[in-house]
Amino acid sequence: MEGKLRSRLSLRLVCICAALNFVHVLGRRSEPPYMIACGASKRGADSDGRAWSPDPRFLASPAVADTVPAEAEFQDPSLPSPVPYMFARVFTAPASYRFSVPPRARLWLRLHFYPSSYSNLDPSDSYFAVGVNGFTLLNNFSASITAQALTQAYIIREFSLAPVGSGDLNITFTPSVEHGGAYAFINGIEIIQMPDIFEEAATMVGFSDQAVSVGGSSLQTLYRLNVGGQYIPPTNDSGLTRTWYDDTPYLFGAAAGVTSEADRKVKVRYPPDVPEYVAPLDVYRTARTMGPDPKVNKNYNLTWVFQIDANFTYIVRFHFCDFLLDKVNQRVFDIFVNNQTAQASADVIAWSGSKGAPVYKDFTTYVSDGPGDEQLWVALHPSVSMNPEYYDAILNGLEIFKVNDSNGNLAGPNPVPSQMLLQAEAKADKKFAPSGPSSTGQVIGGIVGGVLGFAIVVSVCLFVRYRMYEADGMTPGVGKWLPLHGSSHSRSTISGKSNASTHLSSLAAGLCRHFSLFEIKQATKNFDESRVIGVGGFGKVYKGMIDGGSTAVAIKRSNPSSEQGVDEFQTEIEMLSKLRHKHLVSLIGFCEEDGEMILVYDYMANGTLREHIYKGNKPPLSWKQRLEICIGAARGLHYLHTGAQYTIIHRDVKTTNILLDDKWVAKVSDFGLSKTGPNINQTHVSTVVKGSFGYLDPEYFRRQQLTEKSDVYSFGVVLFEVLCDRPALNPSLPKEQVSLADWARHCQRKGTLDDIIDPCIKGQITPECYKNFTETAGKCLADHGLDRPSMGDVLWTLELALQLQENPDSTSAKFVVEHEDDVQRSMAGTDGETAMSGEIHDSNLNAVFSQLVNPSGR
Known part of the structure; x- marks a missing residue:
């Protein structure tokens, strides 16, 4: 009797332990982090020692016919580890994963793709969309094309997801209907609860008194750079497992400045108002500066260029820590984003309060659709007007995030691989090649001649532009004269006179007075800074006197580094030339000569x-x-x-x-x-x-x-x-x-x-x-x-x-x-x-x- 009782008690204890273990497992499922090796049959560890779990229990509606696990047929030598990349979950119809997450919490979501052959499927047939709780993260996405364009074996896409109200995070993979036989796949999913690093609104570039809040938006991480330093793996990043890359590939031109690292005697530590999770101390211990020569520094910008998608808003986060200087006004510089001034007279010591104290600044910019608008430029230049002790600039880290549009979309087009561009160019060359025999020598000669010709044209253009800067009393690379992306509109000048019809309809040009550049310079005393009465997105506004000094006017001159340009110039003239009303500002005329775009208005004595x-x-x-x-x-x-x-x-x-x-x-x-x-x-x-x-x-x-x-x-x-x-x-x-x-x-x-x-x-x-x-x-x-x-x-x-x-x-x-x-x-x-x-x-x-x-x- 006593033995039976003990047996029953033992059985109950086993059941209770099993139940507690089940509850414990459920409890673990309800909270991030999740690290899911999709398609894998058992747990595994990556090269950083992080454990990845199989995915079946997270599939919302597993249908054997529509979603199957698969193993890659080939392991690329550049893969960081077999986990999670050698196994994949393949979808031939829409399917979802469901995860329990804390409500109202912001999350990192990382998607890992290794475009290889799975179950004899061609990786070039994989086109699909990824959606999360009403947001479109990827659309018509091809991991194969993207990997080719980036010359990478695997792709990681990181998103910062807006807080989820329900507590359930649904990630849906949908093969593209535009491509017959398309399928979707995923190798790994990471979900990590993150602090709200976007709590404060970001200043809008070009509008210093305006800011953008992204509290309810989702974002995609495009770039995360340890400027002046080396690669930082996820295991060294403040518990958020972010990866920080070297900034060298994104530097523009040969003027790359110099890199430095904080001396061990210098204590780099977070001030009370900068949380430790913003960036690891390793980011703030290294920096890129312009160099020791002030004459050189005044004549160039420290510049980075990034490929982005047009028609999106971007947050650019700058990380600063001056571990070399310790006084205000020793190093003061201007910050430019997409050729617009984001911050004038930036002084890291003035911001942080002391040497070795990190600080960060956020700026927002909207990139519209236009020629050259697939790039985002970031530049630093010494603020000469502040007369600092050193003409220099410094940067420690840089992050760029894409913000979802008004439709909740973050998806951009697939990039174009370089070999596809070369093939297209080869086809074009073949199509327009003259008939007759050809030889390898002729082809090589043509290529060399083309390169030399292109080099000569570029050299001439640079020389002409340099002379234009000198003529205007400006130094190339200083202040607002940043590299331009170019425009679909061209300016035409003949014998020093503007060809107004380049931009304007004949009616609009006929309704306005056409000023010569000589008249404008006379009216503004050669654009004297003392005549400046305002600065806007288009450029500076000067008070001028025309007609022998009898009439006061406002003269708005286009800033060549402003993204507002030809279109706004044309629209302003064509609109105002046809409108006359007591409560609309009157346009008197315009000047379009020697690359200038200038508008002349009635002078408004009492300003804005x-x-x-x-x-x-x-x-x-x-x-x-x-x-x-x-x-x-x-x-x-x-x-x-x-x-x-x-x-x-x-x-x-x-x-x-x-x-x-x-x-x-x-x-x-x-x-x-x-x-x-x-x-x-x-x-x-x-x-x-x-x-x-x-x-x-x-x-x-x-x-x-x-x-x-x-x-x-x-x-x-x-x-x-x-x-x-x-x-x-x-x-x-x-x-x-x-x-x-x-x-x-x-x-x-x-x-x-x-x-x-x-x-x-x-x-x-x-x-x-x-x-x-x-x-x-x-x-x-x-x-x-x-x-x-x-x-x-x-x-x-x-x-x-x-x-x-x-x-x-x-x-x-x-x-x-x-x-x-x-x-x-x-x-x-x-x-x-x-x-x-x-x-x-x-x-x-x-x-x-x-x-x-x-x-x-x-």
């Missing part, structure tokens, strides 16, 4: 609206002044939307593009991004997203469908800027307050909007005017364009707000407020125009709204 709110040392504007300026800008935009021959969408409405003349009349400016709106049979214009972050219509950003309501959204941000005396984006504020649009709407819903109003005007606004103005601004920021008012409605309500401000007890104003909906309906005229209803006869009201009756140009 922004500098009178928070970006300048000007006395604050009164509430009535602000309201009148908003009304003027609204009139200009309303004319664009309805008064011109075609609907014109400005696409870059912001406080820096609202200018003020000597009588404080507001004028809308900068039409370089403007687009002709949809015709009568369309609801929108499909176009690449352009504009300024903080003002961008979220619907336009998501759907890439532009309407005039996109301008209404941007103008709503302007209205809140005027009311609250703060920029559209302020990354120094708490996360929920960074975006003015989001914060203002939040406060409006909570009834606390009054708390964020500019104290200078708080007591000046009448309650009726305040209610009308804030309701209008809030409606402009509606998520969907259909829910926003038209610009005519916005103008009407702002005119009403002014009436309520000046005479809140007016009988006519009270009538309008009480019958607002009826009055707005009665104002709808034909062709988008507005007309007063005959039912309202108050003469004062008609006077107030006179501009609505006839929004004509001048």
Whole structure:
């Protein structure tokens, strides 16, 4: 009896232990890290000693016919280890893996591919997509083509996934339907929970007061470099198992600077505000600098070039640690991203506070689709204007991340292998070769001659360009004169005179005055820096005097290192040459000579609206002044939307593009991004997203469908800027307050909007005017364009707000407020125009709204 009892107890203990072990296994499954060797039948270790598990239990719906394990027929000698690359999971139909992950956690996902022959399948037949919880990571992806193009045996793709709300991470592999007989495969999957290294918003290049937050986005790691140092394996990386590569292959030109390593006596340690997981100390212990010769350094840029995909936003993270110098202003330099200034006068010691203290800086840039836009350039140059002790620059590490687009897509096209390019060129040569016998000697001679000819052409071009720099008093490689990607547009000059028809229609060229470069230089005293009155994405703006000094003008000169160029120049002239209105800035003429692109406008004595709110040392504007300026800008935009021959969408409405003349009349400016709106049979214009972050219509950003309501959204941000005396984006504020649009709407819903109003005007606004103005601004920021008012409605309500401000007890104003909906309906005229209803006869009201009756140009 006692023996049976012991047997039963032993059996129960065994069952309990087994159950506990099962629960333990489940518990381990519910938390990353996961390291899955797909297609493998047992656990294995890679060359770094990391353990990889088989994949069957993670398959969401394993179908034997559609997904099978396979072994590679050949092991390439360059594989780091057989695990996880020698086994693969092959899919002939869509199939998924499912992993349990912590909710609201950001994750690293690494996908490993070894394009070899599996089960007699041809690797060139493998084309597939990879999706994760609504994000497209890869589409029509060919690991075989990619490996050939990169001359690598295996491919690793790393993604930083947006937090998952459900706790389940689904990774779906789908063979491409465009390719008959296509299949998908995967060798290894890594999932690692990561800290939120993108917690802070990244400054937008070209817009120093604007920043981009990527909290809800997924990103792909494109490059991770230990600048000036060696390869860092995953086992040496702060627990995040990232790989850091040598930066040498990406350096541009022969001027590669010098590398250095921190002396053992120098303690490199993280300051309190830099987390250890940002980058390993090995990154900060090595650096690349420009060298000891200041004369050499002033004449070149330390430059890296990277291949990227167009039509995506990129985050560029710079890692700095100065372990050689210890004082402020010893080494000061400028940072350029894609030929635009990302950071002027960067001083690592000033940022970090001490020698040997790491610091990092993030910048965001959007790369549009155009010639040469498959590259991202990063450059450093000594900041000569700061007169530092050493003319030098330093960089320790660099990371580049691609941000998903508005459709949740991260996929780019497959690269083109070099041998395919050579084959295409050979076919072209054969197609156009003259008939007759050929020989190897002729072919070799042709190649050598072509190379020599190309070298001569390049040398001549470089010499001519150098002479152009000298003529303009500039040093090649200094400041803004960075290597250009080139353009599909060419400039034509004959006998020193511009050929205007190169870019402009004959009508546009005929409607504008054509200035010679000599006239422009006379007007600006040869572009004297003391004449600079502003700097924008297109270039610097100078105050000039023309016609013998009798007329003041604003002269905007294109910056050759700016990505805004020919297209914006052409659009600005063709738009403004056909538009004339009291509240649109007037274009007087242009100059296109000797490679220059220059625009000449009426001079606006009081500058931009922004500098009178928070970006300048000007006395604050009164509430009535602000309201009148908003009304003027609204009139200009309303004319664009309805008064011109075609609907014109400005696409870059912001406080820096609202200018003020000597009588404080507001004028809308900068039409370089403007687009002709949809015709009568369309609801929108499909176009690449352009504009300024903080003002961008979220619907336009998501759907890439532009309407005039996109301008209404941007103008709503302007209205809140005027009311609250703060920029559209302020990354120094708490996360929920960074975006003015989001914060203002939040406060409006909570009834606390009054708390964020500019104290200078708080007591000046009448309650009726305040209610009308804030309701209008809030409606402009509606998520969907259909829910926003038209610009005519916005103008009407702002005119009403002014009436309520000046005479809140007016009988006519009270009538309008009480019958607002009826009055707005009665104002709808034909062709988008507005007309007063005959039912309202108050003469004062008609006077107030006179501009609505006839929004004509001048």
